[in-house]
Amino acid sequence: MVKNIKLIAVVSLVIVSFFILLKGLNKTNNYSPDLNSSKIDFNFKAKFLYSNEETTLYELINDKDFSIINIWASWCLPCRDEHSFLLNLKSLDKLNIIGINYKDNEINAKKFIKELGNPYSKIVVDPSGVNSIELGAYGVPETLLVHNKTKTILKKYIGPLDDEKLAELKMIIKNEN
Amino acid sequence: MKIKILVLIIFYLIGSLNLSYAANSEKVDQISKNLRCLICQGQSVYDSQSDFALSMKILIQNKIDEGKNNEQIYDFLKSKYGEWIVYDPEITKNTFLLWLLPLILFVFGAILIIRKVSIK
Amino acid sequence: MLNQIGNYSLYIALLSSILIIIQSPILLNRNNINVSGRIFSLISIQSLMIIISFIALIIAFIISDFSNETVYNNSHTSKPLFYKISGTWGNHEGSLLLWLLVLSIFLLIFTITSKSLSNKYRILTLFFQEIIILGFLLFILFTSNPFMSLFPIPNEGTGLNPLLQDPALAIHPPILYLGYVGTSIIFSSSLAALISGSVNKTWAKHIKNWVLVSWIFLSIGILLGSIWAYYELGWGGFWFWDPVENVSLMPWFCLTALFHTILILEKREMFHSWAVILSITTFSLSMSGTFLVRSGILNSIHTFANDPSRGVFILCFLFILITLSIFIYFFHQNKIKNNIARTYIVSKETAILVNNLFMMFFLSVVLIGTVYPIFLEVINNDKISVGPPFYHKLIVPFMIPFLIFMAIGPNFNWIKDKIDKINLQQLLFFILSIIVSFIFLKRVGISYLFSLPLFIASLFLFFITIKDFSVKKTNLSQKISHFGFSLFILSVLVNGVLAKEYSSNMKVGDERKFLNKTIKFESLKINENKNYQSLEANFKISDKNNSINLKPEIRVYDQPQTITSEADIESTLYSDNFLVLNILKNDGFYNVRYQIKPFMIWIWISIILISFGGILSIVKRNG
Numbered sequence: 001m002v003k004n005i006k007l008i009a010v011v012s013l014v015i016v017s018f019f020i021l022l023k024g025l026n027k028t029n030n031y032s033p034d035l036n037s038s039k040i041d042f043n044f045k046a047k048f049l050y051s052n053e054e055t056t057l058y059e060l061i062n063d064k065d066f067s068i069i070n071i072w073a074s075w076c077l078p079c080r081d082e083h084s085f086l087l088n089l090k091s092l093d094k095l096n097i098i099g100i101n102y103k104d105n106e107i108n109a110k111k112f113i114k115e116l117g118n119p120y121s122k123i124v125v126d127p128s129g130v131n132s133i134e135l136g137a138y139g140v141p142e143t144l145l146v147h148n149k150t151k152t153i154l155k156k157y158i159g160p161l162d163d164e165k166l167a168e169l170k171m172i173i174k175n176e177n
Numbered sequence: 178m179k180i181k182i183l184v185l186i187i188f189y190l191i192g193s194l195n196l197s198y199a200a201n202s203e204k205v206d207q208i209s210k211n212l213r214c215l216i217c218q219g220q221s222v223y224d225s226q227s228d229f230a231l232s233m234k235i236l237i238q239n240k241i242d243e244g245k246n247n248e249q250i251y252d253f254l255k256s257k258y259g260e261w262i263v264y265d266p267e268i269t270k271n272t273f274l275l276w277l278l279p280l281i282l283f284v285f286g287a288i289l290i291i292r293k294v295s296i297k
Numbered sequence: 298m299l300n301q302i303g304n305y306s307l308y309i310a311l312l313s314s315i316l317i318i319i320q321s322p323i324l325l326n327r328n329n330i331n332v333s334g335r336i337f338s339l340i341s342i343q344s345l346m347i348i349i350s351f352i353a354l355i356i357a358f359i360i361s362d363f364s365n366e367t368v369y370n371n372s373h374t375s376k377p378l379f380y381k382i383s384g385t386w387g388n389h390e391g392s393l394l395l396w397l398l399v400l401s402i403f404l405l406i407f408t409i410t411s412k413s414l415s416n417k418y419r420i421l422t423l424f425f426q427e428i429i430i431l432g433f434l435l436f437i438l439f440t441s442n443p444f445m446s447l448f449p450i451p452n453e454g455t456g457l458n459p460l461l462q463d464p465a466l467a468i469h470p471p472i473l474y475l476g477y478v479g480t481s482i483i484f485s486s487s488l489a490a491l492i493s494g495s496v497n498k499t500w501a502k503h504i505k506n507w508v509l510v511s512w513i514f515l516s517i518g519i520l521l522g523s524i525w526a527y528y529e530l531g532w533g534g535f536w537f538w539d540p541v542e543n544v545s546l547m548p549w550f551c552l553t554a555l556f557h558t559i560l561i562l563e564k565r566e567m568f569h570s571w572a573v574i575l576s577i578t579t580f581s582l583s584m585s586g587t588f589l590v591r592s593g594i595l596n597s598i599h600t601f602a603n604d605p606s607r608g609v610f611i612l613c614f615l616f617i618l619i620t621l622s623i624f625i626y627f628f629h630q631n632k633i634k635n636n637i638a639r640t641y642i643v644s645k646e647t648a649i650l651v652n653n654l655f656m657m658f659f660l661s662v663v664l665i666g667t668v669y670p671i672f673l674e675v676i677n678n679d680k681i682s683v684g685p686p687f688y689h690k691l692i693v694p695f696m697i698p699f700l701i702f703m704a705i706g707p708n709f710n711w712i713k714d715k716i717d718k719i720n721l722q723q724l725l726f727f728i729l730s731i732i733v734s735f736i737f738l739k740r741v742g743i744s745y746l747f748s749l750p751l752f753i754a755s756l757f758l759f760f761i762t763i764k765d766f767s768v769k770k771t772n773l774s775q776k777i778s779h780f781g782f783s784l785f786i787l788s789v790l791v792n793g794v795l796a797k798e799y800s801s802n803m804k805v806g807d808e809r810k811f812l813n814k815t816i817k818f819e820s821l822k823i824n825e826n827k828n829y830q831s832l833e834a835n836f837k838i839s840d841k842n843n844s845i846n847l848k849p850e851i852r853v854y855d856q857p858q859t860i861t862s863e864a865d866i867e868s869t870l871y872s873d874n875f876l877v878l879n880i881l882k883n884d885g886f887y888n889v890r891y892q893i894k895p896f897m898i899w900i901w902i903s904i905i906l907i908s909f910g911g912i913l914s915i916v917k918r919n920g
Contacts, residue, residue: 286654
């Protein structure tokens with residue numbers, strides 16, 4: 001009798017492990033924790049790209065209803081690909097697009113903008129990458145959608161923007177009213 | 178015999194307290210060895226030379242200069258990136274089993290052996 | 298054409314499997330001596346077919362036959378011949394074919410070398426082994442076929458990852474697989490012995506060779522992987538508790554425990570059930586390892602193709618095998634003759650039980666550490682990392698008593714020994730260890746209170762294993778392996794404590810001072826090679842006695858576009874000097890990392906010694 005109980009116990013353990021591992025196979029490997037806005041301190045200082053003045057990100061996201069913070073660099077190939085999508089977003093008047101130039105050379109950054117166009121209302125630089133860490137970024141490109149009044153992050157994208165993400169962004173902006 | 182066992186137990190209780198004999202005791206190194214480089218697939222921030230890792234090292238130095246201690250720096254990074262970024266899983270309600278299970282198994286095995294073995 | 302040969306051979310092998318599996322139970326009930334003949338021919342045909350298909354794949358790689366999809370994905374005409382050949386098993390499909398090859402060849406060897414054992418036992422072993430082979434054949438033919446055809450035939454391949462073009466990495470997988478697959482024979486054989494009621498001294502003697510062979514290959518395979526990581530990955534480390542590394546370590550713990558248990562089974566006919574359980578567990582760990590690595594479920598540098606559907610197949614196969622063996626164990630364990638002999642506390646048997654206890658503990662730490670994050674994520678949706686700090690904190694405290702037990706245990710007699718065996722000589726060595734450790738750590742200057750117990754235990758084992766060479770009682774292979782292990786632990790400890798690192802951004806002409814050494818960035822040269830361009834830096838490291846030149850490189854490959862950093866390492870018996878370079882965005886400046894690593898070579902030598910003890914044991918028993 002005892003022997004049978006042991007058998008059932010062991011087999012049950014095995015079956016449970018099996019199902020857990022099976023479920024584990026379907027999990028994605030990209031991990032993006034929920035960004036709770038209260039944990040982001042927008043008060044970090046940053047210098048503008050086109051002048052020597054400093055500002056804080058807090059000041060920048062007070063303009064209009066929504067802000068898009070886009071982290072980019074001239075040496076980043078996918079950033080080139082997504083640039084046209086950012087230009088498309090410029091047309092939305094509720095939206096304020098802010099660029100953070102990540103670990104870049106200012107001359108190259110300005111060349112990039114001159115060549116591909118400027119979707120940003122303001123661009124600040126982050127030469128050490130430290131400010132991007134404040135925003136929970138891994139690298140470039142990354143894009144965040146911020147609700148200016150409540151300072152909450154509505155959406156975060158790791159990787160370049162595309163049609164699908166663009167549509168999603170527009171949808172969220174439309175609904176958040 | 179019992180005294181010998183007691184001595185052994187004391188020995189490894191002492192030895193088990195925070196055994197890290199890292200050659201380089203710089204604080205930045207110590208902290209960055211415990212952080213996962215998130216874009217690297219299996220390297221620590223200390224080992225990696227990627228952009229992300231380099232920025233992290235600067236950030237850690239900044240925080241140390243601001244006077245933050247290890248605990249605060251880890252908490253800050255965990256709030257940005259989740260528990261996943263720290264290699265040392267703290268003992269929380271999520272992870273107490275992780276730490277406890279091997280110990281329970283050891284005790285269980287020890288009991289099995291003691292029952293099998295005669296003293297005489 | 299090669300694709301057809303490969304495919305058809307595999308299908309014939311599949312047919313053989315099915316035939317053997319169907320015929321075995323029938324033959325079991327017949328007691329016919331001609332049995333072996335028929336089954337033996339089927340096994341030979343199967344092995345032949347698998348060998349043919351493997352050769353077909355190698356040839357496809359050598360001649361760059363891009364009509365084969367696997368060759369197309371993993372090779373390139375400009376690859377050197379040696380790496381074209383090793384590319385055969387450097388990919389998912391090819392490596393599975395290698396697994397299959399070793400599975401069937403080992404079965405062939407088993408069939409030939411087991412003639413003195415009972416027919417029933419041999420047929421049952423074949424039966425279970427063929428189930429495993431069948432599983433692999435189905436997996437290969439239906440999800441991971443290395444003989445898929447491409448049309449139109451491409452002109453050039455796409456696989457030229459420079460990181461994989463390395464001699465150590467070329468032989469590391471085959472050696473490792475020999476270790477993993479050896480455990481399959483142990484598995485099949487233990488189930489067969491269980492059912493046929495032959496779990497006894499004879500079986501133990503026979504299976505011991507297989508355990509040793511698996512264990513030796515696994516040890517060397519792990520060694521090669523560590524050496525590769527040290528020389529190639531540029532971080533100066535050799536073990537990272539990466540999931541794939543852990544996966545090779547777990548069967549090693551199990552095999553070590555099993556080997557020692559088999560010794561008891563052979564000598565005293567005790568612990569039969571435990572030997573069977575260990576045999577089943579070892580193979581299950583090998584297979585789980587295959588699952589964890591190939592299914593994409595784990596995040597690691599080593600991951601092969603992340604294909605969840607393949608993962609599902611392996612998972613189901615693995616769990617079928619485990620469940621099958623659990624049921625077999627439960628329903629046949631009453632066939633084991635329980636030895637009512639007593640185990641006395643001071644005896645070699647108890648010492649071996651203690652060894653098993655610690656091996657199982659270390660195994661559980663590594664297993665739980667590797668697998669827990671998966672379970673947590675599924676149950677709680679929380680993702681955590683389990684890295685080196687976890688493993689160190691749990692393993693190190695238990696290593697201390699383990700080392701001490703390992704010093705005094707092996708000299709106990711079988712059955713029963715006297716307590717005053719822990720004698721004056723051992724006590725003197727212990728005191729000597731305390732003194733030496735104290736002086737050493739005090740000179741090094743780190744917070745030695747914490748490391749002292751570990752050093753004392755490790756030195757104690759070291760002294761005892763050296764002293765043991767003069768003891769006549771135990772055999773030479775044991776002495777060598779145990780000494781090798783003590784040398785390993787000691788080298789790792791000393792290396793860990795004494796290693797120094799220096800990092801700085803330098804440009805050509807710069808000079809830096811570190812400890813008593815001067816590091817000068819003398820020059821930078823551009824070299825053109827067959828498939829890469831390299832920036833070769835020349836550094837002079839000098840102290841007041843002598844100087845060495847180290848030449849790390851940065852290599853730019855064009856197919857595919859990759860940049861790698863090659864460290865230059867100068868190894869001597871005393872210490873390694875390690876220098877690696879990394880490009881920075883600031884033009885002209887390079888990040889330079891210089892490491893001094895004392896006694897590094899002894900870490901490798903000690904593992905070779907450990908394995909050599911095993912090799913000696915096989916040769917002596919059979920030679």
